[in-house]
Amino acid sequence: MTKRILLVLLTSLAFAACEVKKKETSDNGQNSFIDSLMNEMTLEEKLGQLNLPSSGDIVTGTAASSDIGEKIRAGKVGGLFNINASKIKAVQKVAVEESRLKIPLIFGMDVIHGYKTLFPIPLGLSCSWDMDLIEQSARVAAVEASADGICWTFSPMVDISRDPRWGRVSEGNGEDPFLGSAIARAMVKGYQGDDLTQNNTIMACVKHFALYGAIEAGRDYNTVDMSRMRMFNEYLAPYQAAVDAGVGSVMTSFNEVDGVPASANKWLMTDLLRDQWGFNGFVVTDYTAINEMSAHGLGDLATVSGLSLNAGVDMDMVGEGFLTTLKKSMEDGIVSEAQINAACRRILKAKYKLGLFEDPYKYCDEQRQKTEIFNDEHRAKARELAAQTLVLLKNQDQILPLKKESKIALVGPMADNKENMAGTWSVAGDFKKSISLREGLEAVVGQGNVVYARGANITSDSLLEKRVSIFGKPTYRDNRSESAMISEVVKAAQGADVIVAAVGESAEMSGESASRSDIEIPESQRNLLKALLKTGKPVVMVLFTGRPLAMTWENENIPSILNVWFAGSEAGNAISDVLFGDVNPSGKLTATFPQNVGQVPLYYNHKNTGRPLPEGGWFQKFRSNYLDVSNAPLYPFGYGLSYTTFEYGDLSLSTDSLTMDDELTVSVKVSNTGDYDGAEVVQLYVRDVVGTITRPVKELKGFEKIKLAKGESKTVTFTLSKEDLAFYHQDMSFEAEPGAFKVFVGPSSAEGKEADFYLK
Known part of the structure; x- marks a missing residue:
């Protein structure tokens, strides 16, 4: 040496x-600091640290708190959430100057996909498959929220969901645990950075622990029931990835796990989360989750509060069961003082890590408020990222990209609606500052070349429309008859070169408490589309949605479909960037679109039955299929078109016989064979051919987003090891099994090149 x-x-x-x-x-x-502080605290003050009331600015559950100021002075509040930013400094002053021990509050907010600068909804973000951009979105959100006094966000939500009826599918990352884990890591890093004491980072809270996305019938807050093997192999990985990334807090879910509601589930909160995964942050419930366990049938408020503390929950959101019942429960021997101390210590530790004891006002910086919120740099980043999330579902006859000299008939209930561009869970946004699709198109071709007509309401059902016109996101219902609105549209389309139809869902048709049994486009909008097709003009359907929809008719009849999700503050500009070809669409679906709701749940990484339908087939008697529809999805996981074309070469494997101690490299040459520069998400899947338990037909194990100029080629290489091939067994061991494997690389879960190797 x-x-x-x-x-x-x-x-x-x-x-x-x-x-x-x-x-x-x-x-x-x-x-030492926390020991000293806790030695001075009364039992009531310790219980106060476990209490997280709502500020009252936003109420989403069944309870509300009052007399917040007096409770803070009495040391009965540990933090507040969703409080108006203008009040934070004054409220913090009460805590640190008027309470006995001057313990600062922690301030949380649902900063889900941006703060003031709003990015696409999480489901849309996931379709970028770009971890750097996703991390940057969380970084921007952290910078803005922290400049306004917020130091804690209830994000990321990493619930795996395979049922698009569930409204909160919009808030997650789709159906795949491998991709979901990568996004969980990126979001935690974006929020928390490398140093939580910095005043431009915020503490993340991974949610909802656990299994919330698997609720029965897609109905929010419903029951979940599954085996341990399925939990570990298909649902738990993204939560663990967030814990491994150092997430500071975890939120409990509303559903039950193994017959016990999550907030009272000791196996979940202590045995798994803390003992097995090594989580050392604090656990907070979801909104009134402890109180709601009484409706589950677990007992009165004192009983369920005791169960929650014993399970390992540290902070009670809104319900105040900890605050009002635990003292007596301790006296009765139901809970111990040591458990209360442990929960209190975790809350104080989080505040210490955030630097709040050193400077309680560190997040209240008026200069940062003026310069670091909704600035040009952040809006440019939102526009860039949003364009990467759009998914081109169909482009018959290459209608897209549009020519900038085109005269456009812009129609549909989402065409000129700023407030609905942000999508659900955008609580801090100023929706009137969002860019509508109409504004985006007019900025490119000029106002004189865009003729606008509404054409239809979101739905003909006025009561349904009222239910989805909440949180400051009106749908602007037009009370004219359907025929009158459609006649106006047909007239507007006569002088146009192309029709752009902005249809689908409004922002709050998906999200929390927004489950749908019918996931087709409402009939009023489909009638509009039928009328547009009769004009003979080319029709581009710009689809706004927070979930996969059943669009068999639209796919069969509309020549061009661009799925734009809800793209955030810069929606109109980003959509226009893609429509006119300034950005080539590269988004790929992270959730399967079914042909109809009867196929749900439908997901790519399913298992075979003992009577599988031959690939590509439809109906065979005594096989696992339907009489009236094929097993195939409308659009599969990983699917998304481009204005250019990509060609995949044959796979090259470093070996066809892999030992447990070695790694396998899989290489493929990808070429841009079309007429545009573009980006492609190259996806790698594996199949364990024979196992001691049944294995999925395919599992995502690698992906890379590459940019290729027209005519350019690149060799993409993936590495596989035994860890990538391992899975949980009946005894809950995690290991790979020797045997035959298949590897697939391609543009989606439904197509690609294939090769075989053996693990020995």
Whole structure:
């Protein structure tokens, strides 16, 4: 070994030792501080730290708090959430200047897909398959929220969902645990950065732990029931990825797990989360989740509050069961003082990590408020990212991209609606600052070349429309008859070169408490589309949605379909960027679109039955299929078109016989064979051909988004090891099994090149 190498090695070891020593010193200082503080606290003040009332600005559940100021002075509040930013400094002042022990509050908010600068809904973000951009979206959100006094966000939501009837599918990352895990890591890193003491980072809260996306019938807050193997192999990975990434807090889910509601489930909150995964942050319930366990049948408020604390829950959101019942429960021996102390310590530790004891007002910076919120840089990033999330579902006769000299008839209930561009769970946004599709198109071709007519309401059902016109997102119902609106549209289309129809869902037709049994486009809008087709003009359907929809008729009849989700503050500009070809669409679906609702749940990584239908087939008697529809999805997981074309070469494997200690490299040459520069998401899937338990037909195990100029080629290489091939067994061991495997690489889960290898 040369002296230079030895010097470098010794320097590295010394640096590592120094970092360990610094961490030990920091941990010792933190522990000493918290020990000293807790020695001064009364039992009531400790219970106060476990209490998270709502500010009253936004109420989503069944309970509300009052007399917040007096409770803060009495040390009965640990934090507040969804409070108006203008009130935070004043409320914090009450806590640190008027309460006995001057313990600062933690301020949380549902910063789900941006703060003031709104990015696409999470389901849309996931369709970018771009972890750097997704992390940047969380970083922008953290910068803006922290500039306005927020230091804690109830995000990311990583619930795997395979049922588009569930409204909250819009708030997650789709159906795949591998992709969901990558996004969980990116979001936590974006929010928390490398140092939570910095005033432009915020603490993340992964939710909803656990299995919320698997509720029965797609009906929100409903029951979940599944085996442990299915939990671990198909649903739990994204939560664990967030924990491994250092997430500071975890939120319980509303559903039950193994027959016990999550907030009272000790196996979930202690055995798995803390003991097995090593989580060392704090656990907060969802809104009134403890109180709601009485309706589940677990007992009165005192009983369920005791169950929750014993399970490992630290903070009670809104319900105040901890605050009002735990003292007596401790006296009765139902809970222990040690458990209360442990929960209180975790809350205080989070506040210490955030630097709130050192400077309670560190997030209340008026200068940052003026310069770091909804600025040009952040809006440009939102526009860039939004364009990457749009998914081109169909482009018959290459109608898209549009020519910038085109005269456009813009129609549909979503064509000129700023407030609905953001989508659901955008609580801090100023919706009137969003860019509508009409504004985006007019900015490109000029107002004189865009003729607008509404053409239809979101739905003909006025009561349904009223239910989805909430949270400051009106649908602007037109009370004219359907025939009158359609006649106006047909007239507007006569002088146009192309019709752009902005249809689908409004923002709050998906989201929390927005489940739908019918996931087709409403009849009023389909009637509009039928009338547009009769004009003979080319029709581009711009689809706004927070979930996969059943669009068999639209796919069969509309020549061009661009799925834009809800693209955020810069929606109109980003959609126009793609419609006119300034950005080539590259989004790929992260949730399967069914042909009809009767196929649900439908997902790519399903298992075979003992009587599988031959691939590509439809009906065979005594096979697993339907009489009236094929098993195939309308649009599969990973699917998305481009204005250019990509060609995949044959797969090259470094070996066809892999040992447990080696790695396998899989390479494929991808070429841009079309007429536009573009980006392609290259996806790798594996299948374990024979196992001791049944295995999915395919599982995503790698992806890479590459940019290729027209005529350019690139070789993409993936690496597989035994960890990528491992799975949970009946005894809950996690290991790979020797045997035959197939590997697939292609543009979606439904197509690609295939090769075989053996693990020995």
